[in-house]
Amino acid sequence: MLNVWISIKFRQMGFFFDFYAKLDPFLARFGSYMTWLMLYMQIAGITIISVNRFSMIVFPLRSIKFWTKRMEYIFITAAYTIPILLSYPAWEYTNITFYRINGTNDGVALTILTPNGMYWVRISLVIVGLAVSIGQILLYGIMFGKGYAHHRDMVRKRTLNPNHRDRPFTAHINLAITGFVMSIALLGTVVLEYLASFNNDFNVFFYFYKVAFDFFNEFNPYLLLATCSRLREKHLAMFGIKMTSKATSTHVDKSKYDSNAQSQFHNTPKRSQVAPAQIIYSV
Structure with missing residues (x-):
C-alpha cells in the first residue's frame, strides 16, 4: 500500500513531480499494476460477499450445505487468482511517459497506458466492473425485498412474543447493507473511470473518479469491520486480542x-x- 501511495498518489497530486519522474521505470509499472490489482481484488471480494449474503438471506437452508470449507477455499483462491490475471495487462501495457491533463493547472501527472492498454481498460471496465456492479445491485434488491418480508413476519411474531428476536438474520442484513454501499461505490468508480478515460471531453470526471476510487479502495475494509462483529473478532484474534x-x-x-x-x-x-x-x- 505504501508503494502505491509513493509511486501513484503523490505523483498524481503533483507533489515532487520532478523527483518521481526520474525514478526507475519499474516503479511506474509496479504502481500501475498494484492500483489495478487492488481494484480487481476489491471487486472479487465484494462479489463473494454479495453471493454469500444472497444465499444466506434468500436460501438460508441451502446455503448451510453450500458454504462448506471446500467452497470457501475455492472462493478465496479465485479472489486472488482472477485479479492477478486481469491486472497483468496493466504491467505489460504501462508506458512510463508522464503528462498533464488538458485544461488543468494544478500539475496533475499520470502514468498513461498505450493504445492497447486503453482498449483493455475500457473492455475490462465495461465487461467486468460494470456488469458485476449492476449484478450485485440487483442481488441486493432481491435481498432487501426478502428482508422486508422477514421484518413484517417478525413484527407479527413479536406481538405474540415480545422477547422473540432473530439476531442472525439482523446480522446478515447489516452486512448486506454494507455490501450494497460498496456496490454503489464500485458502480460510481467504474462509470467515472470510463468517462475519465476520454481525456479530451471528460476531464472534469477525473476528480470525481479519484474521490470514488479512494473511497472504494481505502474504506471498504473499515466498513466491514464496523458492521460485522465476527469479522472484528477474527481480525483482532490475529493480533492476540480476544473480544x-x-x-x-x-x-x-x-x-x-x-x-x-x-x-x-x-x-x-x-x-x-x-x-x-x-x-x-x-x-
Missing part, C-alpha cells in the same frame, strides 16, 4: 444459571417439589 460480545457473556451466564439450577434439583430432598422459579418444600 467477548454481550451475547456471548449472556449465554455464558445463562449456562451457569442452568447448571446451578440442575445441581440444586439433584441435591433437593425427595420430599420436595421444584417450581420453575424457586424450590418449595412440601409440608
Whole structure:
C-alpha cells in the first residue's frame, strides 16, 4: 500500500513531480499494476460477499450445505487468482511517459497506458466492473425485498412474543447493507473511470473518479469491520486480542444459571417439589 501511495498518489497530486519522474521505470509499472490489482481484488471480494449474503438471506437452508470449507477455499483462491490475471495487462501495457491533463493547472501527472492498454481498460471496465456492479445491485434488491418480508413476519411474531428476536438474520442484513454501499461505490468508480478515460471531453470526471476510487479502495475494509462483529473478532484474534460480545457473556451466564439450577434439583430432598422459579418444600 505504501508503494502505491509513493509511486501513484503523490505523483498524481503533483507533489515532487520532478523527483518521481526520474525514478526507475519499474516503479511506474509496479504502481500501475498494484492500483489495478487492488481494484480487481476489491471487486472479487465484494462479489463473494454479495453471493454469500444472497444465499444466506434468500436460501438460508441451502446455503448451510453450500458454504462448506471446500467452497470457501475455492472462493478465496479465485479472489486472488482472477485479479492477478486481469491486472497483468496493466504491467505489460504501462508506458512510463508522464503528462498533464488538458485544461488543468494544478500539475496533475499520470502514468498513461498505450493504445492497447486503453482498449483493455475500457473492455475490462465495461465487461467486468460494470456488469458485476449492476449484478450485485440487483442481488441486493432481491435481498432487501426478502428482508422486508422477514421484518413484517417478525413484527407479527413479536406481538405474540415480545422477547422473540432473530439476531442472525439482523446480522446478515447489516452486512448486506454494507455490501450494497460498496456496490454503489464500485458502480460510481467504474462509470467515472470510463468517462475519465476520454481525456479530451471528460476531464472534469477525473476528480470525481479519484474521490470514488479512494473511497472504494481505502474504506471498504473499515466498513466491514464496523458492521460485522465476527469479522472484528477474527481480525483482532490475529493480533492476540480476544473480544467477548454481550451475547456471548449472556449465554455464558445463562449456562451457569442452568447448571446451578440442575445441581440444586439433584441435591433437593425427595420430599420436595421444584417450581420453575424457586424450590418449595412440601409440608
